[in-house]
Amino acid sequence: MAAPRVCVLRAPGTNCDLETAFAFNSCGGVADAVHLYRLIERPAMLDDYQILCIPGGFSYGDDIGAGVVFSSQLRSQLGDVVQQFLTADKLVLGICNGFQTLLKAGVLPYGADGWGKSDRSEADATLTWNHNGKYTARWVHLKVAGSNNVFLRDIDELDLPIAHAEGRLVTRSESIVDKWRSQRQIALQYAPWARGSDGASHPLNDRWDANPNGAVADIAGLSDPSGRVLGLMPHPERFLFATQHPHWTRLRLEGAGAGYKLFQNGVNYFE
Template sequence: MPQPRVLILRAPGTNCDVETAFAFETAGAIAERVHIGRVLERADVLADYQILCIPGGFSYGDDVAAGRIFGNQIRHHLAERMQAFRDEGKLILGICNGFQVLIKSGLLLDEADGPQATLTWNDSGQFEDRWVRLGVRGELSVFLKGIDQMYLPVAHAEGKLVTRDEVTLARLDAAGQLPLRYLPLDNSANGTGDQVEVPFPDNPNGSQLAAAAMCDESGRVLGLMPHPERHIDPVQHPRWTRGEGGEQGDGLAVFQNAVGYFA
């Protein structure tokens, strides 16, 4: 299998870049952590990579709003080059703060008539750090192919996905662009999460339709709030000593799908 090259795009305050690079390398890719300043100096560096990932953390201290400054750097200085990267059939992944960056940069959704969605403060009004159960809906997202459910940690204060209006929400849902849902931890909802009324804390932020992720129309760009890179090994499962870790961590499949896309 050819080894795709992954650009892990970091900024001041990014703090999940090392483990995200390790996750991609474990899945068989070649990963390099690159500062946003380097890309701003020479945007053609993107041509050297097949996958772009914006990892979690607190870019620029989450000043103004989580992901806003990093997103504005992309929107105002790299938008055309990033769009070309996507249109060349390459993959873009945003995890937690990376999802916030993607949605605020305009890379996820068509914003010709204004923003369609955003990520805002959790309903609890505070940072939520817990493990959640997730169900995959549909097969649009390249990163989620063949995955039914996952058990992953979340750690965010601004993870509530809200859309401009109910029409936009229904359209995104019907198009399969909300491919990951929070599920009740008690297994009361089976399969891929058609149950959309998921209360706190199982839905840790109050997202509409219990949505935990969003992808673009092609399925090659994905933003998700949970952290797959924090559960790639069975021993990272909080109850691995009870034998609940399985053969591999649930999150590893996300990175394996990205690498396998270029096989």
């Protein structure tokens, strides 16, 4: 079977598109870094791809909010073609700014069923400023929270780096989190423990050390109900090789990094 094609969709300000495309290519996919304006000019080109990925960066400089302009263009200028993509047996991944874009566009948490909602004022959730009000860049430990998401198959926990200022997931009501749990949509959570330089797991007593942005229910990643759409704040494309981990020598890590498996799962879905 032909290798799946991946559209890594970038906008002005995106700065993680090349390494994200490299990640998919390294796993056997065929990835193209496509500018948003090209897709707006010819929306039908999205039909040629099996995976749509919106990578990290600062689309439009986050001038009026992270992912706000990008999400508006998806809805207003590419609504029909995105609807078709979500309805088909295809995959969507949003990383950091891409997660912000998918959430604010309504792709998450609803998936294909909720894409047609026009009133975003009643959105179930959004991503807003970290609890410390600052851009935060560090490594975090994550656990997979019972999700059936394609990208997370056979992954239980992993270390990944974060780098964001607006990564705190908040919901309109407490019942939203309960609904996500029942539908297995909570994909990743910040874990209350971390792997130390000795290789052992150590509990994190400080809540903000475990959950650096203050997200509700410690949520770091969210799935749609079908399990074919994933948005996450951490950057899997920055941990493709063991040597990228800050403790790789002490832990004697070798081979692929934990983020590699996530991209591999996406490519393997089309075997």
